[in-house]
Amino acid sequence: MDDHSRQSFLNPQLDRAMKACKVGVIGLSGGGSHIVTQLAHYGFDRYVLCDPKTTERKHLHRMLGATIADAEASAPKVEVMERLIRGLRPHPEIQAFKGEWISCAAALKDCDVLFAAVDTVGARRDIEQFARKYAIALIDVGMDVSRANDGGYRVAGRVFASLPGGPCMQCAGFINNDMLAKEAAAYGMAGIRPQVVSVNGVVASAAVLYAIDLLTGKTGKVALPCFITFDAGSMTMGPHPYLSVVTSPCECFSSSEIGDARFVPIG
Amino acid sequence: MKFKVRAASQFLDNVRRDLTRPHAFAFERVGFVYAREAVVDGGPSLLLPFAYAPVADAHYMPKEGVGACISGDAIREAMAFILREDACVLHTHMHENVGMPKFSRVDVRNYPGVVRAFQNTRPDRPHGALLLSRDAAVARVWPVGAAEPVMDSLVISVGRPMGIFSEGAIYG
Amino acid sequence: MSLPKDQLVIIKSVWPDAQLVEEGGKPFVLLASVRLPDRCTPKIVACLICPHERDGYPCRLFLSERVTGGKPVNWNTSTAIAERSWQAFSLKLSNPTPTLYDIAHHFLGALA
Numbered sequence: 001m002d003d004h005s006r007q008s009f010l011n012p013q014l015d016r017a018m019k020a021c022k023v024g025v026i027g028l029s030g031g032g033s034h035i036v037t038q039l040a041h042y043g044f045d046r047y048v049l050c051d052p053k054t055t056e057r058k059h060l061h062r063m064l065g066a067t068i069a070d071a072e073a074s075a076p077k078v079e080v081m082e083r084l085i086r087g088l089r090p091h092p093e094i095q096a097f098k099g100e101w102i103s104c105a106a107a108l109k110d111c112d113v114l115f116a117a118v119d120t121v122g123a124r125r126d127i128e129q130f131a132r133k134y135a136i137a138l139i140d141v142g143m144d145v146s147r148a149n150d151g152g153y154r155v156a157g158r159v160f161a162s163l164p165g166g167p168c169m170q171c172a173g174f175i176n177n178d179m180l181a182k183e184a185a186a187y188g189m190a191g192i193r194p195q196v197v198s199v200n201g202v203v204a205s206a207a208v209l210y211a212i213d214l215l216t217g218k219t220g221k222v223a224l225p226c227f228i229t230f231d232a233g234s235m236t237m238g239p240h241p242y243l244s245v246v247t248s249p250c251e252c253f254s255s256s257e258i259g260d261a262r263f264v265p266i267g
Numbered sequence: 268m269k270f271k272v273r274a275a276s277q278f279l280d281n282v283r284r285d286l287t288r289p290h291a292f293a294f295e296r297v298g299f300v301y302a303r304e305a306v307v308d309g310g311p312s313l314l315l316p317f318a319y320a321p322v323a324d325a326h327y328m329p330k331e332g333v334g335a336c337i338s339g340d341a342i343r344e345a346m347a348f349i350l351r352e353d354a355c356v357l358h359t360h361m362h363e364n365v366g367m368p369k370f371s372r373v374d375v376r377n378y379p380g381v382v383r384a385f386q387n388t389r390p391d392r393p394h395g396a397l398l399l400s401r402d403a404a405v406a407r408v409w410p411v412g413a414a415e416p417v418m419d420s421l422v423i424s425v426g427r428p429m430g431i432f433s434e435g436a437i438y439g
Numbered sequence: 440m441s442l443p444k445d446q447l448v449i450i451k452s453v454w455p456d457a458q459l460v461e462e463g464g465k466p467f468v469l470l471a472s473v474r475l476p477d478r479c480t481p482k483i484v485a486c487l488i489c490p491h492e493r494d495g496y497p498c499r500l501f502l503s504e505r506v507t508g509g510k511p512v513n514w515n516t517s518t519a520i521a522e523r524s525w526q527a528f529s530l531k532l533s534n535p536t537p538t539l540y541d542i543a544h545h546f547l548g549a550l551a
Contacts, residue, residue, distance in 0.1 A: 107308040107310070110307045112425070126518055255318065264460075
């Protein structure tokens, strides 16, 4: 028997919503493992999980739920996350795929809310296009470490909520063709991608809160920014400045692009 | 076979706005929501609305005892659309209450004939009916070749807030 | 889907199983089964002609798998189009307005 009495103020129907709503999580390491953990604690019961990788020692500093034994056994990350959910939920429905997200596209289509915790601009572009095609609410998380002017590091996280009809990542200036071109030109030279477990935790928490807000309407008519940044240096979270120039409604995706790709024989 | 109708809340709100326009004599308006069907692995069949067409004013006919009666021409326009666009169609109207809408006895009696016309036109696609309220929605969908609808279809309104609805239940 | 008919006729004459694909409002041409020279692995791949700008390239050819055994190329893109994963290597054509056949011919020529 679930006891969610301490979160019942959110919405009396949240429990039922969490049973009906299918959530997908793409990428199960730094950001994704936090998201899965929180979703399971909240009480979500229907999951599609995907990640191509197995657990290694280097993941233990950021992947919630992973153990030394998982790293030594090279346990697939999807199995670690499935075990974590089953430890918190009595009867979850989990579709776990060890592979690239597109390999489980046919399962991901059924998700109503999709979380993406991926590393590349191209993957973000592809996942957002996928989400728009199937009218899925997409919540993307990520973090960056860059050199600051004072020689130190600037650690920042961000959450982007892409809803059908709302501003997309291109509208908001989060991704653009130059970034995609640069990424393609620099392919294979990405080096290590720094991750900080607590920054991942902050942005993952914001992403899950966003999803809970979608399901409960708790914040009512207060406009939530779709693009949120967290600056670890100043410990502040707020709307991304790019939002001030967002054009809405989105002109990048049209309703005619809905659904599976269409194949037409020539001639 | 289960169905999930998932649409942007903006799309459904636009349909609501159209359906609440007054008509010269009909008590309610009717429209057609056109959807693409997507194949899902291990889940319900997904119907994704992509277009809406209101029934033109001239296609309403006076009739006692019903909210709206539409002509064969209105149905034929919808048939032409699904044939051309390889689409599914949902006969759509609205009850102006808040909360879950309920299909009326007249709805339940009339839908099979309308859906049969769509099945004859596009037998390879599911078709059905969508009923909106001010803040919720329910659908009945007839699978390919079926004489009876599937009763527990989900309707997902994706936006802020999201709505997850099936006949008799509101989630979220 | 708007691609020049005369170009599609040529594509169809070379690859009879060619299909038009519409994804994200943009047209592609799918060649479901393209045979590569014997030295290549795999020997048969699916190809997707992308006649419009993508990832900073004015046009691209996507392949179902990365090919080994052919000429050295810089595989620099993994992407998802039409519910399927695709691979591409870096190549910019000198012709600013290549036909669909030009794209397939030059990219496949650069590969094997």
